[in-house]
Amino acid sequence: MEDKMEEITLITIATYTNPFEAELAKGLLEDSGFHPNLLNERIMSMYASIAGDMYKIELQVPENEEKDAKELLTGLEDSDYVTRILKDEGALLEGHFQLTSGKHSNQYIEKARILQNPAAAHNLCKRLAKRLAEYEFEAIISPAYGAIALGFETAYLMGKNFVFTQRKEGEMIIRNGFDLSRMHKIVIVEDILTTGGSIQEVISCVQNKGLEVVVIGILIDRSGGNIEFPVPLESLLCLEIPAYERENCDACKQNIPLEIPGSSDK
Ligand SMILES: [Zn+2]
Known part of the structure; x- marks a missing residue:
């Protein structure tokens, strides 16, 4: 049959x-x-x-x-695509992690994995570029190191200039050598927004050069949308990752092994 x-x-x-x-x-x-x-x-x-x-x-x-x-x-929506990309690339990890704050969390974003696959990074930048298209500006600025590739790619896709900041003796500065006379309005591109501290520093060093920040473009807003800046914020994905003190951590109580991801160099 x-x-x-x-x-x-x-x-x-x-x-x-x-x-x-x-x-x-x-x-x-x-x-x-x-x-x-x-x-x-x-x-x-x-x-x-x-x-x-x-x-x-x-x-x-x-x-x-x-x-x-x-x-x-x-x-x-962007958030659906970005979540899927992060999971596919192994950048959004589930488990038991100690964050740099010392608190524990069930989720962790491994930023390096976003850059490991340039096709994934390109796709994220293309989405960010679409969101930034309505703003008028001449250049993108990103803080070293993690966001440099993302800011560069986004600037390339949008036909803009690109500069980056670095830390010198603890202070954030725009790297020497760039010709800032070519630009007046600047967009900040950063990978992840957590406390907003480094973005605030980038805003300050842009303003110290007499330039204007028009918008901040973020891949992942980990603050859950809780941080406000004096300029608009565009993020592809808003994610609130709960963190717990050791004594309130369920994963600790269940004796799930604790992972301490390596902190990044600036
Ligand atoms: Zn724990």
Whole structure:
């Protein structure tokens, strides 16, 4: 006896030129129980540089999923994509962590993992660039080191200049050598907003040079939206990560091994 395979008609609901973006959309559909398929994906991944003009990656779903899948895709926001990217890259960790504050938490963001995959970092910067597009400015500034790649990529995508700050004997300064006469209005790009301390320092050193900060662009606002600045803030993802004193930490009570992630150098 032979089973007759029922033929499934696949409908293309979106096209992409970027393999990372196609995979991302596919993953988000799968998360919601759809059965997506990528067409031309291999050709694109292998020959991305030459195939770009000839092929597009088609995101397909079975005919009966078309309407709902389209609806899901159009309803997705930056925060949905960013959460998925962070999880895919292993940048949003679950467990038992000691934060630099000494408090304990069940979640930890490993910033280095965001930069480890340039395709992921590029995708995040592209989303940030879209959010910053309505502002008028000439340059982006980022604090060393973690945010330099992100600020640079965002500036490149937006056709702007880029400068960065560094610490010299504890004080934050704009790195020597940049020609600041080319710029008046500046945008700050930072990876994660926690206490806002370093961003405040960047604002000060920009203002000390007689320049104006017009907006702050952040990938992840870890303060849960609780920190205010004298200029607008655009963040792709607002995340409140609860932290506990040792004596109130459930994970400690359950004897879950404590991880102490390495602190970053500035
Ligand atoms: Zn604990």
